[in-house]
Amino acid sequence: DSGVTQTPKHLITATGQRVTLRCSPRSGDLSVYWYQQSLDQGLQFLIQYYNGEERAKGNILERFSAQQFPDLHSELNLSSLELGDSALYFCASSLPGGDTEAFFGQGTRLTVV
Amino acid sequence: AQSVAQPEDQVNVAEGNPLTVKCTYSVSGNPYLFWYVQYPNRGLQFLLKYITGDNLVKGSYGFEAEFNKSQTSFHLKKPSALVSDSALYFCAVRDMIKAAGNKLTFGGGTRVLVKP
Numbered sequence: 001d002s003g004v005t006q007t008p009k010h011l012i013t014a015t016g017q018r019v020t021l022r023c024s025p026r027s028g029d030l031s032v033y034w035y036q037q038s039l040d041q042g043l044q045f046l047i048q049y050y051n052g053e054e055r056a057k058g059n060i061l062e063r064f065s066a067q068q069f070p071d072l073h074s075e076l077n078l079s080s081l082e083l084g085d086s087a088l089y090f091c092a093s094s095l096p097g098g099d100t101e102a103f104f105g106q107g108t109r110l111t112v113v
Numbered sequence: 114a115q116s117v118a119q120p121e122d123q124v125n126v127a128e129g130n131p132l133t134v135k136c137t138y139s140v141s142g143n144p145y146l147f148w149y150v151q152y153p154n155r156g157l158q159f160l161l162k163y164i165t166g167d168n169l170v171k172g173s174y175g176f177e178a179e180f181n182k183s184q185t186s187f188h189l190k191k192p193s194a195l196v197s198d199s200a201l202y203f204c205a206v207r208d209m210i211k212a213a214g215n216k217l218t219f220g221g222g223t224r225v226l227v228k229p
Binding site for chain 1: 147154155156164216218
């Protein structure tokens with residue numbers, strides 16, 4: 001168990017809908033990262049938050065947004081969903097510092113039908 | 114921009130034989146390098162990292178990796194593979210320039226199949 005909790009584990013929704021994925025980082029970790037894993041794109045970095053502030057942005061679509069709350073949990077919002085958004089979405093957290101490893105949650109498998 | 118290449122989609126090895134998973138990287142600054150393993154329907158598990166110092170890094174489950182700056186490589190190795198090592202392995206790099214944040218950039222992954 002990595003200590004990073006993601007809910008829900010599975011999500012099935014229709015095209016055009018909006019969903020929210022939730023992540024609770026390990027105790028003490030200030031950084032939260034979101035990644036998307038799909039068969040054709042591999043592991044793609046979406047966005048990073050550090051102590052409530054956006055730190056880095058990757059290949060995140062405009063239809064997607066995220067935030068990190070004062071209690072450090074994070075939410076990834078996906079809207080106007082398309083079939084191609086079906087993927088495994090991972091949250092990871094780490095301590096401050098570039099030499100620290102990130103710990104990953106078990107992911108949320110999103111299926112858009 | 115930082116990037117990672119894992120040139121082999123799959124590596125097949127017999128149980129008891131040495132296992133090597135290749136990784137090369139490209140960064141603009143000094144690299145921090147990581148290996149992760151993913152079992153089916155699970156998240157990524159951290160195996161080991163290279164930050165600085167000794168080029169040979171030892172990690173979890175008997176794995177080790179060798180950092181080679183001149184070849185910009187960070188190959189993962191295990192002297193004697195087990196069937197339970199069958200999984201998807203990812204190499205990742207963190208570019209230590211401020212603009213990159215602390216994000217990890219991952220390679221495409223290498224599937225390891227260890228046959229009894």
